[in-house]
Amino acid sequence: MTETVLSIRNISKSFGGIHAVRDVSFDVYKGEVLGLIGPNGSGKSTLFNCVLGQLKPDAGGVTVTGQDVAGKRACELSKLGVGRTFQQLSVFPEMSVLDNLILAGQEHRGSMFSRLFGPSDAGLTEEADRMISFFRLGHLRDELAGSLSYGQQKLVDAAMAFMANPALVLLDEPAGGVNLTMLGHLKERLKTYNREHETTFVVIEHNMEFVMSLCTRIVVLAEGAIIAEGTPEEIRANQTVIDAYLGS
């Protein structure tokens, strides 16, 4: 039996009259790449935000490697080894790409004290450079993140999620706006990372080809509830899923 990294139990969240997420439960196992798909507005991002402490769920609980994380703030989850990206672009525009990546890792190095009196880069320049070349951003290292193109910023955003060596990474539409070549490249990066570090992924994505070829298992949401779960082949053949997407 494989180890459960993330366990989502009966999460519900509504905004006013909109039930964005309804009683969703599933587990994520160590080393897998789980796809989370569903039509626009089906509650995927809201679920992420409930899991990661950005929003407070109305009901339900979340455990990370067996530890209850209810009420924990996003920064505390990050310290537990959970990385993420946001659906909207989320870089630090007035900082260089290098500084973006160092900031992404520095809070996981040393103590408050050593971060004040220690080296200015928290000893992360090398690591950040490695990440920069891993995502093929080398030529942009010293540019301001805000001056990059949309797709490039998306890559910086993804790279940031890995700086703290997380055990679990939740990616919200990493492929949105990234061009085809880069997309294939991104997929390879994620697969490599998954293989080499045993990092577990949960990926929200609308690009079906990307999801089907990357993920080992897929959960489908529609109108806030799970309507299907299975391997990519099973999902592809599932009539309920097809109906949900066609909006019958």
Add this chain to the structure above:
Amino acid sequence: MSDFLQLIISGLSTGSIYALAAIGFTLLWQASQTINFAQGEFVMVPAFFILIGSRVLGLPFPIAIGFGLAVAVFTLGFVFKRLVIQPMLPHGHLPIVMATIALAILMRELVKEFYSAEAQTFPALFSEQTFDVFGAVISHQDIGNLAVSAVAIIALQLFLGRTRTGRSMQATAQNPGVAEILGVNVQRMVLYTFMINAALATLASVLISPIYLAKFSNGEPIGLVAFLAAIVGGFNQVRGALVGGLLIGVIDNLSAAYLSSEYRIAGPMILLIVIILLRPQGLLGTSEGRTV
């Protein structure tokens, strides 16, 4: 008890004038995210435009009011929007905050140096006659002020809700991007908002100057009260600013009567902090959208 009633009514009367200033304030915020720290001076200055019209140019008083209104709408509406606010809009709140604070000082100094540092009497629209209601002494002026403000606010609401231009202005306030796509001339709508604000300020000026006299230093308390009213009511609501204005008018009147001490101004300040912390969206406002 009759004293109390009297305080309430005169509080509502000044409160309705504050509401005019507060509504203008929230309109500017909605249309262009401009916090006008000179709003109090915007209420102070039109009285002097009118005084220039009647005393310097010798116009009859009603025409002088029209003159003052026109000058105010041009300078405090058009010029303010085009030459001061517009260039700063892409650069966030901070420059606007600094510039409007400086503008407030500039307007104060201009009036002081070029008109007079003394308080000026200002003709009242309504007589100071009073009548009794349940023993409370109520002046025509109080009732007149309330009525004029009420008419102005209702007219504004009708304009915003019922006319094409008004609805375009509201669309602009809610989502300039979408409004633009729908063919609304966003910049023009924002300009209209600034001009309406200037007109509301002029009206407030005409109503309040007979009570407090026209003086260069009047802007500061009025601006503060307008801001308080906007916060109490919620920044994204005309209705809120109205309720906030009335509430502040009454509270101010009561605290002036019942608790005058060295810390009197501390009362509204603490009220402000408490409201901001407990209900940042104001008593009537709704919170401003999603963050993640």
Add this chain to the structure above:
Amino acid sequence: MKQLKILGLVAILAGLIIAPFTQATYGTYVLSSWLVFTVAAMGLNLTLGYAGQISLAQAAFMGIGAYSTALMTMAGLPWIASVVVGMGLCFVVGLILGYPALRVQNHFLAFVTLAFTTLAFLVMRNEEWLTGGIYGLVGVPRPSVAGLSLMDGTRYYFFTLGVFILASLSFWWLVNSPWGRAFKGLRENPIRANSLGVDTRLVTLLAFAIGAAYGGLSGALMAPLVQYIDPMSFTLIISLKILLMVVVGGSGYFFGPFLGAGLVIMLPEFLRFAEAYYLMIYAALVVFLMVVCPSGLLGLLSRGIAAIRSREPAERGDLKEGAQL
């Protein structure tokens, strides 16, 4: 480029050391007050420029520092003890004042801090038993260092310069440390920063507290300089003046407050001829400046440099790499 910068700094420092010998007493006093206000503006630059939290409370913190120093040194305690107490007090009050920033931003925060300044002013004015009320405290002594009295204006200037340099160096260290990066992260994207493990709550509070402590230090330098303090020196207008220094110089730039404080302090000296119109001209200049360069003088400068650089045929690595992809 770097050498040029260092050379420039050395030249400025040399200028600051020679300056009092070329100046009459009054000139030295103006220079000292520039140093004092730069320290306060530096603190506000941390809160506002680096961490993105607006505050109109810096004058109140100067007040806390100044009154602590005045009361303690007049009671015979050493200056250094009063600095520790004043800065500590400001740090704690700054932490408390930071709490509203966890809930509200922008204009709301501006008004909460404005209200705080007003309340602090009321306490200074009304609690006569402690603060001397409107008459203030007269006869604040100047400290002596290693038995050397600093009563002389020029000596006190050098003392202030020394403290100023120490404060600047620590500030430089702070904003270039990982903490500085966390402050900027808070300013640019608090939600993302939080998700990367930055404790944004703590960082917000620290931005207020450290900024406030600099305000306290500035007050502790100011009280012995003017030797007489009263509540009018710490009103909202003074808070606005400090804010103006930061914004005009360029908020978020290390040297912004240095330049801004210089302008704001020196300008009245140059506008003396204008007499009654002084405030008017001053206000008009501020409006004009904000309209033509909203990001401050250093913001304008750095945009200018960037524009010149981009006109040079720079090495476009991304184009080369782009072709491969």
